[in-house]
Amino acid sequence: MSRAAHGGRGPAIRLAGLRKVYTTRGRPPVVAVDGLDLTVERGEIFGLLGPNGAGKTTTVEICEGLLDATEGVVEVLGMDWGGDAEQIRARIGVSLQDTRLFEKQTVAELCALFAGLYEPSRSVEELIALVQLEEKADTRYAHLSGGQRQRLAVATALAGRPELLFLDEPTTGLDPQSRRSLWDVIRAYRDEDGGTVVLTTHYMEEAAQLCDRVMVVDHGRSIALGSPAELIAGLGAAHVVEARAPGLAARVDGGVLEGIEGILERHANGDRLHLSVTAPHVVLPGILRAFERAGVELEALTTRHTSLEDVFVHLTGRQLRDGGES
Amino acid sequence: MRPRVLRAVTRTVLLEHLRTPEAVFWTYGFPLVMALVLGFAFGEGKAEPSRVAVVDDAPAALIAAIDEHSEDRVTAQTMTAMEARRALTLGLVDLVVSGEPARPVFDLDPMRTGSELARLQVERALLRAGGAVDPGAGSLIRPVDEPGDRYIDFLIAGLIGMNLLGAGMYGIGYNVVMMRSNKLLRRLAVTPMRRGEFLAAFLMSRTLLALPPPLAILAFGIFAFGVPVHGSWLALLGLILLGTLTFAGLGLLVASRARTSESVSGWINLVTMPMWLLGGIFFSNERFPDLVQPLVRAMPMTQFTDGMRGIMLGSFDPGQIATSAVGLAVVGLLSFAAALRLFRWN
Numbered sequence: 001m002s003r004a005a006h007g008g009r010g011p012a013i014r015l016a017g018l019r020k021v022y023t024t025r026g027r028p029p030v031v032a033v034d035g036l037d038l039t040v041e042r043g044e045i046f047g048l049l050g051p052n053g054a055g056k057t058t059t060v061e062i063c064e065g066l067l068d069a070t071e072g073v074v075e076v077l078g079m080d081w082g083g084d085a086e087q088i089r090a091r092i093g094v095s096l097q098d099t100r101l102f103e104k105q106t107v108a109e110l111c112a113l114f115a116g117l118y119e120p121s122r123s124v125e126e127l128i129a130l131v132q133l134e135e136k137a138d139t140r141y142a143h144l145s146g147g148q149r150q151r152l153a154v155a156t157a158l159a160g161r162p163e164l165l166f167l168d169e170p171t172t173g174l175d176p177q178s179r180r181s182l183w184d185v186i187r188a189y190r191d192e193d194g195g196t197v198v199l200t201t202h203y204m205e206e207a208a209q210l211c212d213r214v215m216v217v218d219h220g221r222s223i224a225l226g227s228p229a230e231l232i233a234g235l236g237a238a239h240v241v242e243a244r245a246p247g248l249a250a251r252v253d254g255g256v257l258e259g260i261e262g263i264l265e266r267h268a269n270g271d272r273l274h275l276s277v278t279a280p281h282v283v284l285p286g287i288l289r290a291f292e293r294a295g296v297e298l299e300a301l302t303t304r305h306t307s308l309e310d311v312f313v314h315l316t317g318r319q320l321r322d323g324g325e326s
Numbered sequence: 327m328r329p330r331v332l333r334a335v336t337r338t339v340l341l342e343h344l345r346t347p348e349a350v351f352w353t354y355g356f357p358l359v360m361a362l363v364l365g366f367a368f369g370e371g372k373a374e375p376s377r378v379a380v381v382d383d384a385p386a387a388l389i390a391a392i393d394e395h396s397e398d399r400v401t402a403q404t405m406t407a408m409e410a411r412r413a414l415t416l417g418l419v420d421l422v423v424s425g426e427p428a429r430p431v432f433d434l435d436p437m438r439t440g441s442e443l444a445r446l447q448v449e450r451a452l453l454r455a456g457g458a459v460d461p462g463a464g465s466l467i468r469p470v471d472e473p474g475d476r477y478i479d480f481l482i483a484g485l486i487g488m489n490l491l492g493a494g495m496y497g498i499g500y501n502v503v504m505m506r507s508n509k510l511l512r513r514l515a516v517t518p519m520r521r522g523e524f525l526a527a528f529l530m531s532r533t534l535l536a537l538p539p540p541l542a543i544l545a546f547g548i549f550a551f552g553v554p555v556h557g558s559w560l561a562l563l564g565l566i567l568l569g570t571l572t573f574a575g576l577g578l579l580v581a582s583r584a585r586t587s588e589s590v591s592g593w594i595n596l597v598t599m600p601m602w603l604l605g606g607i608f609f610s611n612e613r614f615p616d617l618v619q620p621l622v623r624a625m626p627m628t629q630f631t632d633g634m635r636g637i638m639l640g641s642f643d644p645g646q647i648a649t650s651a652v653g654l655a656v657v658g659l660l661s662f663a664a665a666l667r668l669f670r671w672n
Binding site: 066067096097099100101109112113114118119160 | 330341342
């Protein structure tokens, strides 16, 4: 019987006014997390979404007890790291970014190691089956692929039947198939064990597919919070039109698109144009006519549904991928 | 300390080591090969005759006197003055002789005992050739090659110390830093494993791995060279265990902060080099200059090799051995205490 299933009352995580400032002698202090408020409910898959350097990992590592907060309230499963560290550690599971386990141990032995650290714990067979590594049970860690290592990392995080699972960029660098199989493991943990998941990612698709709610984080601040559907709906535009032509941004800024109804928002940069629209079939003819009149020679024109990526662009004016801090 | 946790960590650390065949070679094979090579190089065999160059413009009587009256303790070659000088510099000969049999001239390197010895041997041959009463006639020369007085008897204790130092520095220090740089320490730190449990299990397994090689070196010395153990076996084994723990503590200390293999390598060299040079591993450190004696005496390696030799060769009384053991224990305890305070999990 899973302990996670009985759960407890109250939220899985509560952060209030969380701040983390890194001070290095001789350098100006760096504010990694700048006043974050967050409540993660039990049983949800919660995503922290943002570019590299946004403060996602710092936030998660504070929740995991690896880092101390500079300021603010941190409650994990209703407990406090100051007084209940060992209790919290017994009830959470963690997969960190770029950890390398013992190179010369097999999958089964590593599962046994982590199972040995928890009481009660899952059996080795159960852990291996959870992440479908049966065929690799006797393979040493050094010989596993990136996807297999990530699955094993999640298995070790599940060793103690945690109520709360932290996954820091669990699918970074994985091929789409490995990514989807890891999503299945995460969903199964939530659906079958009733566990809570907090994960970080910079893949918008991952957040949209997997998470019940996401917080979009940029420069250590929350810039949006809600279900992926809510965030997208919040833009008021269901579709995006993207166009490319030489010097397009300058032409658009010069007024080429003035007077066309149904364009809610536009971002132009170099050769690229990004429009949020309610209905492409209504707007497109007007746009094409305007381009033709202005002599714009289009190289590409695409339309698609609005994604979380667009939410990020809308909120920050930047693409997610090039939004990393120096 | 929960046995379940200790067992899980210990098993992992032991397996990780045993699956690294090269590490097993360096801990077992290397010291044995070293004992073998050095034991033979400085061990058995007759004393080599002194090599002497006689300058070719010297009178024939000089060469004849050396050849006939040196009792094969000297081999003389003639060469030009310049060749002879060169041979002396390169160490091909120990002494250059010129001049008359009655008034010989010696060129030698006063720092080389071989040179002084050759001079005495040549002088003696020349005295005899000149009809002098044999200057050494009344003396009796007894060569020493009894177990207990040979280089190999001295060396075994040093090799054991070197091996334990390596086990502490690499087996513990380097491995801990690799676990830190692989973020494995942080991964373990977020489990309910207590930090003390991890350190205890890690040290326990590394101590288990560190103990057999010294015993193998000791056994090799005893069976291959007849190295004696005059003192108490119990004291000897106790001192080896104490040495293992002390060097383990030092290993943990060098590893307490370093984040990369490069930075820990620097610390390891800083600790290892002086101990190799001054710790009495390969040669006695008793006669080092007074200036470095405080450093020599403060070194745990000196305490260890002194104590080991005291027990094995019976050259120290129990009080002195106990002093060495206490010195070693103090360094070990201070290292552990400092390492625990400084230890970085992140």
